[in-house]
Protein backbone atom coordinates (compact mmCIF):
# COMPACT_ATOMS: atom_id res chain seq x y z
CA UNK A 1 0.00 0.00 0.00
CA UNK A 2 1.33 3.41 -0.96
CA UNK A 3 1.93 5.67 2.01
CA UNK A 4 1.67 8.82 -0.12
CA UNK A 5 -0.33 11.32 1.91
CA UNK A 6 -3.41 13.28 1.05
CA UNK A 7 -5.86 10.40 0.84
CA UNK A 8 -9.43 9.88 1.90
CA UNK A 9 -9.50 7.04 4.40
CA UNK A 10 -13.02 5.66 4.59
CA UNK A 11 -13.87 3.73 7.75
CA UNK A 12 -17.16 1.86 7.99
CA UNK A 13 -18.50 -0.93 10.12
CA UNK A 14 -21.50 -1.88 12.19
CA UNK A 15 -22.38 -0.15 15.40
CA UNK A 16 -20.27 -1.40 18.34
CA UNK A 17 -17.56 -2.68 15.97
CA UNK A 18 -15.05 -0.27 17.49
CA UNK A 19 -14.73 1.98 14.41
CA UNK A 20 -15.15 5.19 16.44
CA UNK A 21 -12.42 4.18 18.90
CA UNK A 22 -10.26 3.41 15.86
CA UNK A 23 -10.61 6.81 14.18
CA UNK A 24 -10.16 8.60 17.51
CA UNK A 25 -6.75 6.94 17.84
CA UNK A 26 -5.75 7.48 14.20
CA UNK A 27 -6.59 11.16 14.33
CA UNK A 28 -3.98 11.62 17.07
CA UNK A 29 -1.28 10.91 14.45
CA UNK A 30 0.41 13.82 12.65
CA UNK A 31 -1.24 14.93 9.40
CA UNK A 32 -4.32 12.81 9.95
CA UNK A 33 -7.59 14.79 10.19
CA UNK A 34 -11.18 13.85 10.78
CA UNK A 35 -13.92 14.84 8.35
CA UNK A 36 -16.72 16.56 10.24
CA UNK A 37 -19.93 15.42 8.56
CA UNK A 38 -23.17 17.32 8.25
CA UNK A 39 -26.33 15.77 9.67
CA UNK A 40 -29.98 16.56 10.29
CA UNK A 41 -30.10 14.52 13.50
CA UNK A 42 -30.20 16.36 16.82
CA UNK A 43 -26.98 16.79 18.77
CA UNK A 44 -26.53 14.28 21.60
CA UNK A 45 -25.44 15.25 25.07
CA UNK A 46 -21.83 16.43 24.95
CA UNK A 47 -21.67 16.82 21.16
CA UNK A 48 -20.43 20.14 19.82
CA UNK A 49 -21.55 21.74 16.55
CA UNK A 50 -18.61 21.99 14.14
CA UNK A 51 -16.51 19.49 16.10
CA UNK A 52 -18.61 16.31 16.12
CA UNK A 53 -20.97 17.22 13.28
CA UNK A 54 -22.23 20.26 11.45
CA UNK A 55 -25.81 20.09 12.74
CA UNK A 56 -28.12 21.36 10.00
CA UNK A 57 -31.88 21.78 9.68
CA UNK A 58 -33.53 19.59 7.02
CA UNK A 59 -34.06 22.73 4.88
CA UNK A 60 -30.42 23.78 5.14
CA UNK A 61 -29.22 20.26 4.30
CA UNK A 62 -31.52 20.24 1.27
CA UNK A 63 -30.29 23.67 0.16
CA UNK A 64 -26.64 22.62 0.34
CA UNK A 65 -27.40 19.35 -1.43
CA UNK A 66 -29.10 21.22 -4.28
CA UNK A 67 -26.06 23.55 -4.44
CA UNK A 68 -23.82 20.49 -5.00
CA UNK A 69 -21.92 20.99 -1.77
CA UNK A 70 -21.83 17.30 -0.80
CA UNK A 71 -19.26 14.76 -1.95
CA UNK A 72 -21.59 12.02 -0.71
CA UNK A 73 -24.77 11.79 1.30
CA UNK A 74 -27.11 9.14 2.66
CA UNK A 75 -30.11 8.55 4.88
CA UNK A 76 -29.11 6.52 7.95
CA UNK A 77 -31.67 5.53 10.61
CA UNK A 78 -34.09 8.08 9.09
CA UNK A 79 -31.70 11.06 9.26
CA UNK A 80 -29.55 12.65 6.57
CA UNK A 81 -25.78 12.58 6.72
CA UNK A 82 -23.21 13.87 4.28
CA UNK A 83 -19.58 14.81 3.66
CA UNK A 84 -19.07 18.42 2.55
CA UNK A 85 -16.74 18.90 -0.43
CA UNK A 86 -15.17 21.92 1.29
CA UNK A 87 -14.10 19.70 4.20
CA UNK A 88 -12.39 17.26 1.83
CA UNK A 89 -10.72 19.86 -0.39
CA UNK A 90 -9.17 21.64 2.56
CA UNK A 91 -7.55 18.47 3.93
CA UNK A 92 -6.30 17.16 0.60
CA UNK A 93 -4.80 20.51 -0.39
CA UNK A 94 -2.80 20.49 2.83
CA UNK A 95 -1.54 16.96 2.00
CA UNK A 96 -3.24 15.46 5.01
CA UNK A 97 -5.07 12.16 5.24
CA UNK A 98 -8.74 12.67 5.94
CA UNK A 99 -10.71 10.06 7.89
CA UNK A 100 -14.32 9.65 6.83
CA UNK A 101 -16.41 7.65 9.27
CA UNK A 102 -19.37 7.06 6.99
CA UNK A 103 -21.86 4.33 6.19
CA UNK A 104 -21.72 1.80 3.35
CA UNK A 105 -23.89 3.90 0.99
CA UNK A 106 -21.59 6.90 1.38
CA UNK A 107 -18.49 4.75 0.97
CA UNK A 108 -19.74 3.58 -2.42
CA UNK A 109 -20.19 7.20 -3.58
CA UNK A 110 -16.72 8.21 -2.35
CA UNK A 111 -15.18 5.26 -4.19
CA UNK A 112 -16.74 6.53 -7.42
CA UNK A 113 -15.53 10.11 -6.86
CA UNK A 114 -12.17 9.57 -8.55
CA UNK A 115 -10.33 10.92 -5.49
CA UNK A 116 -7.56 8.85 -3.85
CA UNK A 117 -9.40 6.57 -1.44
CA UNK A 118 -8.44 3.72 0.88
CA UNK A 119 -11.45 2.00 2.41
CA UNK A 120 -11.44 -0.07 5.59
CA UNK A 121 -14.34 -2.10 6.96
CA UNK A 122 -14.22 -2.89 10.68
CA UNK A 123 -15.86 -6.17 11.72
CA UNK A 124 -16.67 -7.22 15.24
CA UNK A 125 -15.12 -10.63 16.02
CA UNK A 126 -18.45 -12.47 16.10
CA UNK A 127 -22.17 -11.88 16.44
CA UNK A 128 -21.97 -13.22 19.97
CA UNK A 129 -19.40 -10.57 20.97
CA UNK A 130 -21.45 -7.90 19.22
CA UNK A 131 -24.55 -8.91 21.22
CA UNK A 132 -22.52 -8.69 24.41
CA UNK A 133 -21.24 -5.22 23.47
CA UNK A 134 -24.71 -3.98 22.62
CA UNK A 135 -26.06 -5.44 25.90
CA UNK A 136 -23.12 -3.92 27.75
CA UNK A 137 -24.22 -0.47 26.62
CA UNK A 138 -27.46 -1.14 28.44
CA UNK A 139 -29.36 1.24 26.17
CA UNK A 140 -31.21 -1.30 24.03
CA UNK A 141 -34.39 -3.27 24.60
CA UNK A 142 -34.41 -6.86 23.26
CA UNK A 143 -36.55 -5.75 20.31
CA UNK A 144 -34.28 -2.80 19.46
CA UNK A 145 -31.31 -5.12 19.66
CA UNK A 146 -32.85 -7.61 17.21
CA UNK A 147 -33.57 -4.76 14.81
CA UNK A 148 -29.98 -3.51 15.11
CA UNK A 149 -28.62 -7.02 14.54
CA UNK A 150 -30.70 -7.32 11.35
CA UNK A 151 -29.27 -4.00 10.08
CA UNK A 152 -25.78 -5.17 11.01
CA UNK A 153 -26.30 -8.37 8.99
CA UNK A 154 -27.08 -6.25 5.94
CA UNK A 155 -24.06 -3.99 6.53
CA UNK A 156 -21.72 -6.96 6.90
CA UNK A 157 -22.67 -8.12 3.40
CA UNK A 158 -21.02 -4.96 1.99
CA UNK A 159 -17.63 -5.69 3.61
CA UNK A 160 -16.32 -7.30 0.40
CA UNK A 161 -16.55 -3.96 -1.45
CA UNK A 162 -13.87 -2.43 0.79
CA UNK A 163 -10.12 -2.46 0.09
CA UNK A 164 -9.45 -3.94 3.53
CA UNK A 165 -11.51 -5.80 6.13
CA UNK A 166 -10.14 -5.85 9.67
CA UNK A 167 -11.51 -7.80 12.63
CA UNK A 168 -11.64 -6.11 16.01
CA UNK A 169 -10.74 -9.21 18.06
CA UNK A 170 -8.13 -7.23 19.99
CA UNK A 171 -8.22 -3.45 19.64
CA UNK A 172 -4.47 -2.69 19.84
CA UNK A 173 -3.69 -5.49 17.37
CA UNK A 174 -6.30 -4.13 14.96
CA UNK A 175 -4.98 -0.56 15.36
CA UNK A 176 -1.47 -1.77 14.45
CA UNK A 177 -2.89 -3.63 11.44
CA UNK A 178 -4.71 -0.53 10.17
CA UNK A 179 -1.63 1.65 10.70
CA UNK A 180 0.34 -0.89 8.68
CA UNK A 181 -2.25 -0.85 5.89
CA UNK A 182 -2.08 2.95 5.76
CA UNK A 183 1.70 3.09 6.10
CA UNK A 184 1.42 5.24 9.21
CA UNK A 185 3.70 3.30 11.57
CA UNK A 186 6.58 5.72 11.07
CA UNK A 187 4.28 8.67 11.80
CA UNK A 188 3.43 7.36 15.28
Ligand code: 5GP
Nearest residue numbers: 037038073074076081082083101102103106
Ligand atom coordinates in the same frame (compact mmCIF):
# COMPACT_ATOMS: atom_id res chain seq x y z
P1 5GP B 1 -24.43 8.57 14.53
O1 5GP B 1 -25.72 9.29 14.32
O2 5GP B 1 -24.56 7.44 15.51
O3 5GP B 1 -23.29 9.51 14.85
O4 5GP B 1 -24.03 7.91 13.13
C1 5GP B 1 -24.90 6.98 12.53
C2 5GP B 1 -24.32 6.45 11.24
O5 5GP B 1 -24.15 7.50 10.29
C3 5GP B 1 -22.94 5.79 11.38
O6 5GP B 1 -23.03 4.51 10.76
C4 5GP B 1 -22.02 6.67 10.58
O7 5GP B 1 -21.02 5.91 9.93
C5 5GP B 1 -22.95 7.31 9.58
N1 5GP B 1 -22.45 8.61 9.12
C6 5GP B 1 -21.94 9.62 9.87
N2 5GP B 1 -21.57 10.65 9.10
C7 5GP B 1 -21.83 10.28 7.80
C8 5GP B 1 -21.65 10.92 6.53
O8 5GP B 1 -21.17 12.04 6.40
N3 5GP B 1 -22.06 10.22 5.44
C9 5GP B 1 -22.60 8.97 5.51
N4 5GP B 1 -22.93 8.38 4.38
N5 5GP B 1 -22.78 8.34 6.69
C10 5GP B 1 -22.40 8.98 7.83
